[in-house]
Amino acid sequence: MSGFITDKERTRPDLKAVSRRQDAHNPNSWNPKAVMEQNRALENHTAAEVIRWGFETFGTELVTATGFGPSGIVVMHLLSKIVAEPTVFYLETDLLFEETYTLRDTLVDRLGLKVMPVHSGVSLWRQAQQHGPDLWARNPDHCCFIRKMLPLRGFLADKSAWITALRRDQSSTRSDIEVVEWDSENGLVKINPLAGWTSEEIWQYIHLYDLPYNSLHDQGYPSLGCRPCTQPALDGAGARSGRWTGFAKTECGIHRRLQVIKKEIHDEGLSDFFERSGGS
Numbered sequence: 440m441s442g443f444i445t446d447k448e449r450t451r452p453d454l455k456a457v458s459r460r461q462d463a464h465n466p467n468s469w470n471p472k473a474v475m476e477q478n479r480a481l482e483n484h485t486a487a488e489v490i491r492w493g494f495e496t497f498g499t500e501l502v503t504a505t506g507f508g509p510s511g512i513v514v515m516h517l518l519s520k521i522v523a524e525p526t527v528f529y530l531e532t533d534l535l536f537e538e539t540y541t542l543r544d545t546l547v548d549r550l551g552l553k554v555m556p557v558h559s560g561v562s563l564w565r566q567a568q569q570h571g572p573d574l575w576a577r578n579p580d581h582c583c584f585i586r587k588m589l590p591l592r593g594f595l596a597d598k599s600a601w602i603t604a605l606r607r608d609q610s611s612t613r614s615d616i617e618v619v620e621w622d623s624e625n626g627l628v629k630i631n632p633l634a635g636w637t638s639e640e641i642w643q644y645i646h647l648y649d650l651p652y653n654s655l656h657d658q659g660y661p662s663l664g665c666r667p668c669t670q671p672a673l674d675g676a677g678a679r680s681g682r683w684t685g686f687a688k689t690e691c692g693i694h695r696r697l698q699v700i701k702k703e704i705h706d707e708g709l710s711d712f713f714e715r716s717g718g719s
C-alpha cells in the first residue's frame with residue numbers, strides 16, 4: 440500500500456535507477472519493460488514521492504488528469520504541495536453537473552490550480568445532428584468515444600506521461616493497475632500514484648486537510664460523470680455504481696484497452712468514423 444496513513448518500514452529501492460537510463464523527451468526510450476522495472480522501484484513509495492519522481496523525470500512532458508472525484512482531489516492537493524504551478528486537465532463533455540463546476544472553481548481558488556478543459560470540438564447540437572438526439576441513452580460507448588476518448592487521445596499525443604487518480608479498489612476492471620504502467624493505447628507512461636489507496640483512506644485524507652469535495656457525494660452519488668449517465672447508487676453498491684445504469688458499461692473507455700474498443704466500434708459499424716477521427 441502506498442497510502443499516507445500506513446507508513447511501514449519499507450525496502451526502498453533506488454527510485455531513479457531506471458529513469459536515469461531513459462530520456463523523458465524521447466518517447467522511444469520508454470517502453471513496457473522499462474516501465475515495469477520502474478514500477479518495481481516505485482511500488483513501496485508514497486504517492487507524493489511517486490508524483491515528485493514523475494515531475495523530476497518528465498518535467499513539462501507530464502500532465503495530470505482529473506474528473507474532480509475524491510481521489511482526484513487528493514492528487515490535486517499533493518500536486519499543489521510539489522509543483523510550483525500545478526496544472527490539471529479534465530474532459531469537458533458539456534454535460535457535467537453544475538456542482539462539479541462549482542467544485543472546480545473552489546479548487547482553483549483553494550489550491551492555486553490552473554485547470555485546462557479538453558473538448559471534443561463537437562457541440563451537443565452537432566452530435567445530435569449527426570447521430571440523433573440523446574446518443575448517450577442509445578449508445579453510450581459511441582458518445583464517450585466522441586466526447587472523451589478522441590479528445591483525450593489528441594491531447595496526449597505529444598506528451599510523455601500522464602498522472603491519473605485511479606485506484607485498485609474502485610472496480611474489478613481496475614484491480615490490476617500498477618503505480619507506473621505503459622499506456623499502450625496512447626503510447627506513453629501512465630502514473631497512478633493512488634493505486635494502492637482505499638476509499639476510506641481517500642476520505643480520511645480529504646477530511647484531515649479539510650478539502651472541498653462535490654456536494655453530490657452527500658446525496659448518494661459515489662461516482663460522478665456526465666449528468667445523463669450518473670444516478671445515485673443503491674445502498675451498499677460499489678464505488679462505480681450509478682454510472683450508465685441499464686447498460687453493461689462501467690468505464691467511459693479512457694482507461695480501457697484500445698483493441699477492445701476497436702472491436703466494439705467495428706461491431707457497431709463505426710470503423711469509418713474511427714478512422715476519420717484519427718484512430719488507427
Ligand code: SF4
Pocket residue numbers: 532534575578579580582583584586587664665666667668691
Ligand atoms: S458519460 Fe454519458 S454523456 Fe458523458 S460522454 Fe459518456 S455517454 Fe456521453
